[in-house]
Amino acid sequence: MSTVQSVERAIALLEATARQPGRLVDLAARVDLPTSTAARLLDTLEGTNALRRAADGTYRIGPLVRGMGTTTDPGIDVVTAAEPHLNDLAAELDEAACLSIVVDHDTITIRQVDAPKPVQAEDWTGTRVPLHAGSTGFVVMATWPDDRINAFLAGDLPPFTDNTVTDPTELRERIRQARTERVIWTHAEYVVGLSSCAAAILDSRGHAIGALYTYGPSYRFPPAERADAIAELILARADRVSADLGHRPTPGAAT
Amino acid sequence: MSTVQSVERAIALLEATARQPGRLVDLAARVDLPTSTAARLLDTLEGTNALRRAADGTYRIGPLVRGMGTTTDPGIDVVTAAEPHLNDLAAELDEAACLSIVVDHDTITIRQVDAPKPVQAEDWTGTRVPLHAGSTGFVVMATWPDDRINAFLAGDLPPFTDNTVTDPTELRERIRQARTERVIWTHAEYVVGLSSCAAAILDSRGHAIGALYTYGPSYRFPPAERADAIAELILARADRVSADLGHRPTPGAAT
DNA sequence: AATGGATTCCCGCACAACGGGAACTCGTGA
DNA sequence: TCACGAGTTCCCGTTGTGCGGGAATCCATT
Structure with a gap:
């Protein structure tokens, strides 16, 4: 090449x-x-x-x-595939719904749809968050083979808040969790006071190309049922986007 | 280079x-x-x-x-993009050149460059003019889809002078004219004795975000050739600003 | 005026990019 | 099953193009 x-x-x-x-x-x-x-x-x-x-x-x-x-590529790209689901999700959750894509060792938010309710939501568009510091990163890495994860964890993992996980072992644990549950919540790991919940989007080859997520002030997501309900909705939507992109979930396969 | x-x-x-x-x-x-x-x-x-x-x-x-x-960086914004053209335009026309942007149902003049010649020009900066009462409004609305125009025309359209057009049908006619010519002259529709000529500025998505215009005492723009020449110059400059903002009107040959 | 940093200009050298063409892959139809 | 053609990759000799050291210039700052 x-x-x-x-x-x-x-x-x-x-x-x-x-x-x-x-x-x-x-x-x-x-x-x-x-x-x-x-x-x-x-x-x-x-x-x-x-x-x-x-x-x-x-x-x-x-x-x-x-x-x-910004080109509106008629083809099967993530953005157009995700757009309708972002709208639905924002309505379902009554929270902002975002789409981010993987670039290098970061996820970049490229689209955000705010909650219908009048909220003073910040716009996350354009922000790059390293894989180890956000919910999106965990669900993305969850789809990686182990050696790729190891390679990444061997690199520099700067902390952003007191909550940022920087210990490889602990990170591996979180990733394992993301692998089984396929959704994950993070709390104040990138910005203090913010929680977020993400699920990965896979392309037709099964590679994670991005994630759907929501975020908001941590106090708004009390541990219990609401958080679970949100996670479920996000996962459902992410799966539909993946499906729209041609992803065929293979039962049991890890890769 | x-x-x-x-x-x-x-x-x-x-x-x-x-x-x-x-x-x-x-x-x-x-x-x-x-x-x-x-x-x-x-x-x-x-x-x-x-x-x-x-x-x-x-x-x-x-x-x-x-x-x-999609980086958060505001990057090149209208003001900086338009600045040099405002200067040039003021020199070319020997009249004041202004930049206004669309806010809600008004256009607000945010920059004015006076003619090089010693004129006692009023400074229009900061003035809000409703869309139906100024040249800038017409060229902006000319880029809208019909239903948006209808929605706007259904609202309140207060007169400012005897010349202010408030009849929806007549307004639609002016807008149609602005659509074909892409430049428009208005005479005393907002302030008695003043005429102005505007062309729209479009962003990369084709939305009108503002307009370039000039204005002056009506007696200084006798109908004929001068008015046309001015219109042509303003249109040319507005198009260049649009281009600088990434607006791509018709795909041409790239060098 | 004088200093130091940033930027532009210049120019000879070397090698990176070029592009013609051959080899190969893949899909299609007979 | 084979032959065909369109599309793509690979190869390699040639040269033009990009390279980068350094001088000259520009531009703030003091």
Whole structure:
């Protein structure tokens, strides 16, 4: 499999910019390139509208990329498949319903539908959460083979709150739990005071490509029945999205 | 300004894919590249998660691009996008150039650049004008679907001057006119003695989010040629702002 | 004015990207 | 079952293109 160096570097710059806008030297340092090379690539990206450079020299994501991310691809992509279910879910739960997808070692929320009731909900769209720090991450990893999990757990696992699980053994335990129950609740593991509940979305090959989840202030989900009811609804919806994507659940199979 | 060929080609492929998913030969043909070259670039893009290849070989936009497009970063917003054009426009017209945005059922002027010539121009910044009473309102509504227009026209439409149009039928006529011409002149419909000319600004999803306009004492715009010339310039600038925001009116050739 | 950092420009070198074509895979129809 | 063609992958010789060190320039800051 051959790859084109300059394109890889350009994409790396694009991603770095998406994560955090910055200026030439800054971005060059982040992706570890000589400034003159980075300058040339950024120049090109700017020329194609993939990036924009502000008056002060700061590069940020440009209209082209934004536009592409929003294309309404008639095909069978997650977003369109999940959209109706997000709406239904938000109504059923009377809580915000979100869709996130897996990118690298994070899940990124790409769509959020707020509860019909008047709530002052924050918009989670665009947020990247590392796999070990969110409910979505657990259900995603639950579908992975063990060695892949081990490889991931061997990496850096920064804490975000006092509740963030960073101990590999404990994480493995949570993942095992997610594997059997297929839904999981997390409490204040990424942001203090917030709980969330997620279930994975699988594509036709059985790979977890994202997750459906809801979240809200922890006090709103008292342990008992309500939490379970929510979990059940989310799982049901996630399964339907998976089915819409062509996923055929294989009874008993772990992979 | 130097550019990197392979990156440009890769972005072109990315854009082509965003417009319409397709397979190798198809995409290669669309951007006019030898298949082997296109294959290599697509390979790289797939490797970086910028593209995804389905089982049947179809390439579609990948999670990376989706994620980047939805970052919380406000990025390039209307104001910064419009600023330079406001300056140019004020110079070209030798009249004040303004930017207004849509809020509820009004347009609010948020920026005004006065004509270079010494004029005693009033500053319109901060003024809310109901959609039915200003040039900006007409061009904005011109982009709406009919039922939304009807819903709005069913509401309260207070007059401000003797010239304010309040009759739904007549308003519909003006809107239709704005729809075909994409620019419109109004005369004393909000303030006696003032005329103004506006064109809409569209975001990447095609929604009208504001308008570019100019205004001045009616006696300064005698019907004939000058008014048309002004309209043309405003429309051109508004289109450029829309383009800068990612609005893609009609797919053209990409370099 | 002077300093230091960021950015742009320049240019020779080397190798990465190119693209023509062969080989291969896969689906289709006879 | 085989032969065919469209689509895709692989290979390899050639060259043009991207590379990156460094000088020159720009731009804040003091």
